Amino acid sequence: MGKSKKYIPLLKEMLGEWRWVMQYVKAYKFTVMLYILLGLIGTLMSLGTAVASKYLIDAVVSKMNSKLFEYAAVTIALALFQFVFSAVSSYLSALVGTKANNEMRREIYSNILKSKWEEIHSFHSGDLLNRIEGDVSVVSNGVITFFPGVFTKLLQFAGAFIIVFHYDKTMAFLSLLSAPFLFFASRILIKTMREYNSKFREYNGKVLSFSEESIRNIQVIKAFDLTEKYIDNFRDTLSAYRKVRLSYEKFSVITTFILSVIGLAVSYLCYGWGVYRLWQGAITFGTMTLFLQIAGSLSSSFSALAGLVPSAVTIATSAGRIMEVTQYDKEADTDKKEALRLLRECEGRGVSVKAENVTFTYSDGDSAVLNNVSFSVSPGETIALTGPSGEGKTTILKLLLGLVEPDSGKLYLECGGKTLNISDSTRRFCSYVPQEMSMFSGTVAENLRLVKQDATDDELKEVLVQAEMWDFVSSLPNGLGTVIGEMGENISSGQAQRISIARALLKKTPVLLMDEATSALDSETEAKVLENIMKNDPGKVCILTTHRESMLRYCNRVYSVNPDGTVQCD
The missing domain is CATH 3.40.50.300 (P-loop containing nucleotide triphosphate hydrolases)
Incomplete structure (x- = not known):
């Protein structure tokens, strides 16, 4: 109970930042809906292709010549359509994503310029540039992709679970054995990633500020023969950033390794259960192939849903940094x-x-x-x-x-x-x-x-x-x-x-x-x-x-x- 209380202020702060993000989600609701639609169609085609391949394999094994051509045509058609759809979807995503990113960047830039001078001048220009470029890109990408990702992964998870559950209830529940571990890991990730994301953005801002300021004053640096000193100082600034980065990467590698081992164990458990059911004659080769595809999809979609937690933390952290420079009173030109x-x-x-x-x-x-x-x-x-x-x-x-x-x-x-x-x-x-x-x-x-x-x-x-x-x-x-x-x-x-x-x-x-x-x-x-x-x-x-x-x-x-x-x- 005591440990849970420590997360409450952090969660409240993140909720406040996400409420701020939601105003942009509403502003780009049609773009978000387009992303959701594209994601749902892509997911349905992926699941459909897996089911179609199951029937194709069963037709081949059973020598059902009358159905072979039909199943093959459906499988190939779905695969080709999925390939074309993926290309079109990627282009549309880049098109609307770039537009949304530019519009949000323009709005934040406008917001900063309209802020009262005394309140905004304390920020270094390099820090402000880092927020306009880096943090706005994180938030704009999150606005466009986060909620579509939630809907898409939920559909993928639900669809895969229903398909596996239809053919084998035990397999469906075996594939979810990693859920408790992922839930526990997400609680740890929230606090740790919040801290590291804040440090990343802060140190990145320091690197940008230092380089921008030194390049602007390069004549003075050369005049006082300070070139080597500034190169050393820049190296120290980068070294501090590197330490933070490596510290996080170490944490990330350990966490990923543990979760990967758990995921691999669950996958082999599902694979073993499928082989056992096939040996018993309870399922066909086509169903076994379907299990291998869908079980992986089920596990990956659940992992992806858990992975949205760090994404939410990253977006909230960048949103908080933008809020910090846009919350000030604006010049209203009231007279x-x-x-x-x-x-x-x-x-x-x-x-x-x-x-x-x-x-x-x-x-x-x-x-x-x-x-x-x-x-x-x-x-x-x-x-x-x-x-x-x-x-x-x-x-x-x-x-x-x-x-x-x-x-x-x-x-x-x-x-x-x-x-x-x-x-x-x-x-x-x-x-x-x-x-x-x-x-x-x-x-x-x-x-x-x-x-x-x-x-x-x-x-x-x-x-x-x-x-x-x-x-x-x-x-x-x-x-x-x-x-x-x-x-x-x-x-x-x-x-x-x-x-x-x-x-x-x-x-x-x-x-x-x-x-x-x-x-x-x-x-x-x-x-x-x-x-x-x-x-x-x-x-x-x-x-x-x-x-x-x-x-x-x-x-x-x-x-x-x-x-x-x-x-x-x-």
């Missing part, structure tokens, strides 16, 4: 209508950005990053946020982008006496130039058109001119069609920053947020870019974070972010 209305009304007039006594603490932090912060920026004004690194300048931009929400205080936009609290819905008011590299694989034009897909080449040229980047782009052999590699490969940091600025300008929003956006530019180019921005859109609100004194002369006001989270106007 979309109000935001679009205010955006239309403020066109040509600009908006004011205001903060009143804003306090903010990160969910994993102990103390407030910002304390009672207040500022106001009117249309056409530029302000700078200065201060030591890590004191909250970028956090203010995250608040203005609606990536995080203040603990207290008010943060809002104002236009013509109307106000709108800043949220994910107000991002359409903002253009953003991040501090880090923000180039995507593709051409210069594709990177720019991310924010405005229908932008003409003339519009692209206009913003590149403002960002002091057109002369360089136009000098390239492919111009706007020049391919930028992953993470801005093939261009310098300064060029990448200017393309990012051009992209932000192309969006044509009333608010421009720049996070150390000119740090890679020389002073002369920086001055030209800022002058171009102010000249071409004099009503735009610009909020900059910077450590450079040269930037401050373009600002109407400068706010210092202090170590205690307060902000003061210098």
Whole structure:
């Protein structure tokens, strides 16, 4: 009783994960039903072929010439039909399975992107990729095949048992002698496989995260002559995964060996009973052949049903890992209508950005990053946020982008006496130039058109001119069609920053947020870019974070972010 209680929390957790999986089973119910139908037809044909071969052998042994051709034709026809059906079934399974896998992967990917930034950013990108690829594949395959497998194996088991029971009741029960052992083994497998599956996915995520991160920073690794160190570290990461894998394989081999010995003993027992019955003259050679086929089918189908338990554990484990990254609150864009209305009304007039006594603490932090912060920026004004690194300048931009929400205080936009609290819905008011590299694989034009897909080449040229980047782009052999590699490969940091600025300008929003956006530019180019921005859109609100004194002369006001989270106007 005490041992059973240990399984109750585990079973409850798995049931919760399977309830989550069931929503996808319902969503793909027609696909699941198709799989069930294909499986049932295939099983019936397999059983039918075994029975037909029994009559064919009896006809041969008894020299029933009148029935020989008929039984042979039925047996061959069933075998050929089963062969063709198996090929068609495999193709259909691949077709619908791939579609379901892609649709589920797209949905999980969408779910992750729509999650609130603060809740999802703690996961490593490699870990998220592992869940999107590996865990989603396990769950999608389980959704499509698990329940059809249950129905198919149940039919195979029931059909085989009825056929054997019809001809010999003792043989039917002998073939089930392995059942108690399989039931006992499944109880052990549930807990053990649950633990190992969790470790597999976790260590696989670590391998993926390490390799993805090191390849992304390969230039730094080479620059500091860390190649051998990272190769050794990667070997250690793989070694840890290998230990977990081998530990499970050892357990699996021992379990499989024991179950195989039991299954073999039951098979030989059935075989011996069949030989004994044949020697007695109680059954025919055809019936003996049928017993050998069906008894094996009966034993294998029961083993397959027991084998669905580990499959259920694997699916539930992967489902739990997906649930972990999709259970967070989503960005609902609840103020979309109000935001679009205010955006239309403020066109040509600009908006004011205001903060009143804003306090903010990160969910994993102990103390407030910002304390009672207040500022106001009117249309056409530029302000700078200065201060030591890590004191909250970028956090203010995250608040203005609606990536995080203040603990207290008010943060809002104002236009013509109307106000709108800043949220994910107000991002359409903002253009953003991040501090880090923000180039995507593709051409210069594709990177720019991310924010405005229908932008003409003339519009692209206009913003590149403002960002002091057109002369360089136009000098390239492919111009706007020049391919930028992953993470801005093939261009310098300064060029990448200017393309990012051009992209932000192309969006044509009333608010421009720049996070150390000119740090890679020389002073002369920086001055030209800022002058171009102010000249071409004099009503735009610009909020900059910077450590450079040269930037401050373009600002109407400068706010210092202090170590205690307060902000003061210098």
